[in-house]
Amino acid sequence: MARADWEAVIGLEIHVQLATATKLFSAAPVSFGDEPNENIDPVTLGLPGALPVVNARAVELAVRLGLAMGCEIDRASRFARKHYFYPDLPKGYQISQFEEPICRGGVVVCDVDGVEKRFRLTRIHLEEDAGKNVHEGGRSLVDLNRAGTALCEVVGEPELRSPADAVAYMKELHQIVVALGVCDGNMEQGNFRCDANVSVRRRGETRLGTRTEIKNVNSFRFVGRALEYEIDRQIALVESGGAVVQETRGWDDEKGVTRSQRGKEDAQDYRYFPDPDLMELTLDEAFVERVRSELPELPRARRDRFVRDFGLTPYDADVLTQSAARAAYFEAVATATGDGKTAANWVINEVLGALNKAGLDVESSPVSAAALADLLGLLGKGTLSSKMAKDCFLAMYQDGVAPAAWVAKNGGQITDTGAIEAVVREVLDKNPEQVQELLSGKDKVLGFFVGQIMKATRGKANPQQVNEILAREVESRR
Amino acid sequence: MATTKADAGPKPGVVAALVDAQRRGEVTATALVERSIAAARATQTLNAWTHLAADKALARAADIDRRRSRGEKLGPLAGVPVGVKDQIVTRGIPTTAGSRILEGWVPPYDATVIRRLEAADAIVLGKLNQDELAMGSSSESSAVGPVRNPWDPARVPGGSSGGSAAAVAAGVCPVSLGTDTGGSIRQPASFCGLVGLKPTYGRVSRHGAVAFASSLDQIGPLGRTVADVAAVFEVIAGHDPQDATSLTAPVPAMDDLGEAVAGLRVGVPGEYFASGLDPFVRAAVDGAIALLGANGAEVVPVELPHTRYAVATYYLVATAEASSNLSRLDGVRYGHRTVSSVKDIGELYARSRAEGFGPEVKRRILLGTFALSHGYYDAYYKKAQQVRTLIRRDFEQAFERCDVIVGPTSPVTAFGLGERLGDPLQMYLMDIYTIPSSLAGNTSVSVPCGFDPEGMPIGLQIIGPPLGEGRILRVAGQLERLLPADERKPRVYAEGC
């Protein structure tokens, strides 16, 4: 049976590490790459007698994310303990939110293959991260540096229907959390990672199939590949008369397969209950409104605005809203020159093109937005031809030359009609035979004359004027 | 009649006397600590200490003496030796909470109460024996053996803060710290003839108290007089940013302990005088209430109708929280790890915990785990928390009719060692009078009110509404004055303190 007869049902749970200086429940620092067990205090270690105290910044970032995603912000939420034994979980329980999360609902709007789709969120809640077990020979080494780090878990409804949906959703959310300053977005360090729940069913079927959960996927590419594989695996399994087992699976990128991970215990019973060490988390209106008023423009809204206000194509707008810095750079250039389309072309083709070769982005551009605007001003006025402008840009990019200085040194474009006429006549006078050929209908000789004229003006004559004047002068010699 | 006594000041405290004596140059902190160490050794048959921090205490005493000789201003508890229940975390001093699972653990940090005691220039003398992980009412479940009652070493001192009570009653130190989850300060105070205060939940920081039941645990002082208990309470109470359940209300100065009780409404709940109450305890408590009445207090009957459900409620709530809190004792980062060979991490956990916990702790962890487990949560844990709400309401309604509630601290006086270990449920039921106010988060104090015919002390419990420490200590202070003087001393007693 063909894949087309089947439908996948996918829901993502994305763990977003909040950009805080300290942990969710203690003042131990959050830092990546330190020696094991450097960033520890009694709370992180789960020492007897240690008590959690909530990081206000983490709460604010969670509210910011919730507001940006259009969630209901719960004015009263609660922390609960989720129990299981594992060496990277020092207290034997994780403090999370269970029945009463801080944000409910919300939506991710993203484009999948050029079509806008809306995927609903179930909830966003606050929780602490675990530490790390490193396996070495017959033993495991426990590093608790990461334990207690503040996370938001963004739980999506199972509304995604393809790996492409899942990747688009994840990319959109990634762009948003970075734009909000909620998360640094570093996926290699695991600061934005995803658990994917996936099941398959025959088209038309309304009941859900048995799902598997692919844990801890930390790249967009892996999510796409892992889901492709897992969907195929499940379809093949069911079609051959087998049944999907509800289980946790891991993605092995080298082999390109998902693999069953032996359950942490036979029957999970997390024994959730409200954490008696922490009071109800209450948020007042003024706080929520303050956070709302400080929300930055989100990439998608900005993209729509660029299309609307600057007349950009959706594609260009998308490229220019990949980061807040890019958008700000473009917007500064476009506003200064009053010509969004030209600004977009130049930023994308010249600025980003050059930076891209060096593996850089706009933050490290040697050409400031103001300098680029100056250059485009000269181009607009005709002081520079496009060709000259590109040469000028190269000098700006490589040597930090200012556009005005470049023009002063190299001269601007020749636009004086009389001056161009003089050159044209001189060239025509020198080449009477070619003039005759032209007059007899050999149009290709025109190119010869343009070349001669440009050579005589060292490329500075305005090409359009050259064409006009040349045509007129040739006519007059008929 | 003792009416004229009501106008006198409170019974002088031992703490104040020791501080004054040092100020006058009659004694040094070093001499006090040396005396306490000698007294602890002389009374070691009581098994009251898990660790005597003699060297550290002497070094601190020397430092205080030096600072005094330089004319520095010293704290309110300067040079006073204080015993600390082993449930409370002390940096550099072994802390085991009476459990094998924490054997040899030397904490890298101090509980907030320890920092506050030391900021007041008190001297931590050492750690006091207790029921394992504060689970028990007799101090018999400690990994290092039972504590004995100084009044009769064949009997228990009560629990779980039995060492805290025994050391003070035996004259080793003037005051100590205990922890109280369902009566663990008040009941041993009652069994050992002491004053023991359970502060309002949230009044004293729990940061650094090994957690038993987080929604109930409180640290509090034990002493021979109300003034002593008040002096320590003033130092340890108050908001702590390291405990999110810490109250922000200011701690009142305890300077009106001698104030008369005239006009005060004293509520007496019928439920606290029901069957099972020892007749001698009842007689002593009735006598104390009559004395308050004779001195102008208005004695009013009140009802606490859900009292009979308190023990069941408590044993579900407390064990559920304990099962969670004790999960961290897993043999990975500190404490006991099995030395037997294990096939995997699961076996390491299960065997380390099997070896590290005693039977009472295991029993409670199992009960609590069950109460939280899937399918049983609503019927057990949630139901208990709902009944807890009804118990709280009982108190709220009662306190509309009275200022304090009085009754017995325990239905019995100290019983014989080993006598009640056979039936855990019967042991639990003995906490019937102390548990309800713990569940409600109220404050209560046990104060001596007489002896039974065998010479064992009897305690009266005074319960106040939240933040009512000043009020209940004032009543306790008056009662201390009004009761006929009784100078008898425990059988095991270190003279000279």
Next chain:
Amino acid sequence: MDIEKVAKLARIELTDAEKERFSAELDAILAYVEELAAVDTEGVEPTTHVLPLALAMRADEVGEKLDRAEVLAAAPAHDGHAFIVPKVL
């Protein structure tokens, strides 16, 4: 109560004698707490906290860390950097 299941969840190894003893004791305790079933708690909010407090929070400022050497000195097994446990999967 399924004593084996609960003991497994609680990660406490029990001997057969303990299973028998705890089963009996815990059944007696559960029979006793059954009396709560008789209390009408319809519409009664559970007491999660006795305090009428809002959650106190702290500023996102780095505080004191513990000294790793001091912490590891108290550990049953370590390699100077990390805690050591049997291999976990």
